[in-house]
Every structure is written in C-alpha cells, then in structure tokens.
Amino acid sequence: ATGSVVATPAQYDAEYLSPVSIGTPAQTLMLDFDTGSSDLWVFSSETPKSSVQGQTVYNPSKSSTAKKLSGATWKISYGDGSSSSGSVYTDKVTIGGLSVSNVAVESAQKVSREFTAEADLDGLLGLAFSSINTVQPTQQKTFFDMAKPSLDSAVFTADLKYGKAGKYNFGYIDDSAYNGSLTYTAVDSSNGWWMFTSPGYAVGSGTLDSTSITGIADTGTTLLLVPSSVVTTYYKQIRNARYDSSQAGYVFPCSTSLPSFTYAVGNSQIVIPGKYINFAPVDSAGSSCFGGIQSDEGIGFSIFGDVALKAAFVVFDGSQSPRLGFASK
Numbered sequence: 108a109t110g111s112v113v114a115t116p117a118q119y120d121a122e123y124l125s126p127v128s129i130g131t132p133a134q135t136l137m138l139d140f141d142t143g144s145s146d147l148w149v150f151s152s153e154t155p156k157s158s159v160q161g162q163t164v165y166n167p168s169k170s171s172t173a174k175k176l177s178g179a180t181w182k183i184s185y186g187d188g189s190s191s192s193g194s195v196y197t198d199k200v201t202i203g204g205l206s207v208s209n210v211a212v213e214s215a216q217k218v219s220r221e222f223t224a225e226a227d228l229d230g231l232l233g234l235a236f237s238s239i240n241t242v243q244p245t246q247q248k249t250f251f252d253m254a255k256p257s258l259d260s261a262v263f264t265a266d267l268k269y270g271k272a273g274k275y276n277f278g279y280i281d282d283s284a285y286n287g288s289l290t291y292t293a294v295d296s297s298n299g300w301w302m303f304t305s306p307g308y309a310v311g312s313g314t315l316d317s318t319s320i321t322g323i324a325d326t327g328t329t330l331l332l333v334p335s336s337v338v339t340t341y342y343k344q345i346r347n348a349r350y351d352s353s354q355a356g357y358v359f360p361c362s363t364s365l366p367s368f369t370y371a372v373g374n375s376q377i378v379i380p381g382k383y384i385n386f387a388p389v390d391s392a393g394s395s396c397f398g399g400i401q402s403d404e405g406i407g408f409s410i411f412g413d414v415a416l417k418a419a420f421v422v423f424d425g426s427q428s429p430r431l432g433f434a435s436k
C-alpha cells in the first residue's frame with residue numbers, strides 16, 4: 108500500500124497541516140505531521156469547550172470503529188512550554204488513501220493556550236520513533252509503525268515548500284519530486300528522534316565550514332535551531348541584524364536581503380535560500396523581522412525544522428537500520 112497527502116502551510120509557514128480521516132463514518136481533521144514527536148493527539152469531544160476556539164474535534168462516540176483503550180493516558184510538553192494530555196482510543200485512520208486500523212488516537216482532555224490559539228490546527232500526528240510515545244501504562248505505536256507492514260516500502264517522504272502546499276508520501280519515493288540524486292546519511296534513533304550529523308555549513312557564497320552540526324529532522328518545529336557559534340557567524344553577515352532580548356532571538360529590518368544558509372548532508376549540500384530565513388514580522392508595524400535561524404541553546408542538540416527541511420526532499424527510511432535521505436529540488 109501507499110498514501111499521498113497535501114501539506115498546506117499556515118501563516119508564515121509556521122506549521123503545515125494535512126487532512127486525516129479518523130473513524131467510521133470518517134471525521135476529517137487537519138493535523139500537523141510531526142517528525143519530532145510520536146503521539147497522534149487530537150482536539151476532541153472531551154476537550155473543554157473553553158479550550159476549543161475554532162478547531163474541528165474528534166468524537167469517538169460517533170465512530171462505530173472507536174474503542175476506548177481503558178486505563179490509558181498520555182501527557183506531552185514541548186520546548187516552547189506548550190502541552191496537552193488526555194485519554195486514548197483506538198480507531199481507523201486514513202491518510203491520502205492509506206487506511207490503518209486500531210491506531211492509537213489520543214484524545215485531548217487538556218490543551219495549553221498555545222494550541223487553543225491555533226484555530227486551524229486540530230492536533231498532531233507524530234512520526235518520530237514509537238520509543239518516545241507518551242501513552243501509559245502501555246506505550247503505543249505511531250501511525251507509520253502501524254502502517255509499515257502494509258507499505259510497499261518502509262519509508263515516508265516530506266516535501267514541504269516555501270509559502271505553498273507540499274506533500275507527505277507513505278510507502279514510496281517519488282523520484283520526479285527532486286533534482287539529482289538522494290544522499291543518505293546515518294540516523295541515531297536511540298533517543299527516539301531522526302537524529303543525524305551534518306558535516307558542515309556555509310553562509311551565502313562562502314566556503315564550507317567543517318563544523319559538524321548534530322540535530323534532528325523535525326517537521327514539527329518551525330525554525331532551524333543551531334549552535335550559537337553558527338548563529339553568530341550567519342548574522343554577522345547582515346549589517347542591521349541584532350539580538351533582541353525581548354524577542355529572545357535575532358531580528359533584522361524586514362527589507363533586508365538575506366544570505367543563504369547551506370548545510371552539508373554526507374558529500375552533498377542543501378542550500379536554504381535567504382528568503383526562507385525571514386520568518387515573520389515581530390511587530391504589527393512590520394519593521395523588524397524574526398530570523399528563521401536561531402540558537403539551539405539549552406536543547407542539547409540542533410533542530411533542522413521546517414526552515415531547513417522545506418529546502419529539500421527528505422526520505423525518512425524506517426527500514427531495519429533507519430536512515431535519512433536528502434535531495435535538492
């Protein structure tokens with residue numbers, strides 16, 4: 108089997124949302140496919156009304172294939188301080204024509220205000236490794252792990268784009284979606300993430316600096332978060348860039364034309380065009396803009412978020428020895 112689904116960017120490409128059908132008859136929610144976490148959680152009929160502001164909710168009592176996973180709970184929190192928690196059902200989940208039964212669908216009984224504020228986001232679909240799924244007492248498998256036995260090939264691909272719709276494919280690699288060839292690199296999944304080491308980086312047309320960057324391929328994080336030394340080197344090239352402590356990040360005049368950022372993958376390179384690195388205005392006046400490259404200080408590793416991944420076609424190879432493939436497009 109295979110599946111293919113559109114990934115539509117929210118404002119400023121802050122996240123990408125894909126339609127997912129849950130239950131019988133189908134209840135279609137817009138979920139953020141997240142290779143940085145491993146829980147499929149949704150706004151539901153159990154989410155307090157005061158916490159639901161525009162989201163579409165999953166109602167298990169309206170699904171003939173829903174089963175309560177008795178005694179199971181989940182609770183997750185993210186680095187930005189956001190969090191959610193609740194109960195667990197199993198139900199049929201269909202993504203782009205690919206149907207999987209008995210998938211753990213985590214129903215939110217609590218969501219933090221950051222999620223309530225995201226009116227278009229009805230939940231997350233975790234695509235990291237099942238070893239970091241938060242369901243207790245019995246850890247649950249991700250949609251990808253549940254789908255794997257029926258997939259033509261144990262892979263999924265992310266083809267996110269700048270300011271327009273991209274795609275997630277399951278079970279096959281669309282060789283027409285990228286230029287040149289794929290370069291594969293080793294993954295360390297011991298911490299549950301798609302973690303790899305980039306052997307170097309470059310700013311603009313400069314030469315490659317062989318400072319390696321170890322981080323995770325994370326579609327659920329918006330920005331590219333790298334070591335402070337790399338951040339400093341990048342923004343040193345921009346005359347009016349400055350660290351704004353009130354924003355806790357580098358900002359620059361929105362009119363600035365930005366240098367590209369290149370990250371190496373094995374012997375090849377992915378070039379992030381400068382315009383991808385202007386994330387969003389920090390004020391309504393729109394005079395200063397927040398950079399798409401910021402520090403990974405305090406995380407313990409770097410995060411290749413959407414700013415980095417949307418410059419590439421990315422293969423998440425979940426075979427016996429997982430690996431990541433990157434190609435330019």
Ligand SMILES: O=C(CNCCc1c[nH]c2ccccc12)Nc1scc(-c2ccccc2)c1C(=O)NCc1ccccc1
Binds near residue numbers: 327
């Ligand atoms: O959690 C994910 C992926 N799912 C995000 C879902 C999500 C969280 N708010 C959302 C809001 C909307 C949509 C999805 C999400 N990735 C990882 S691995 C390590 C950290 C981390 C750990 C400690 C400190 C910092 C990061 C994060 C992290 O918190 N990223 C989000 C972030 C990172 C930095 C700044 C903001 C957010």
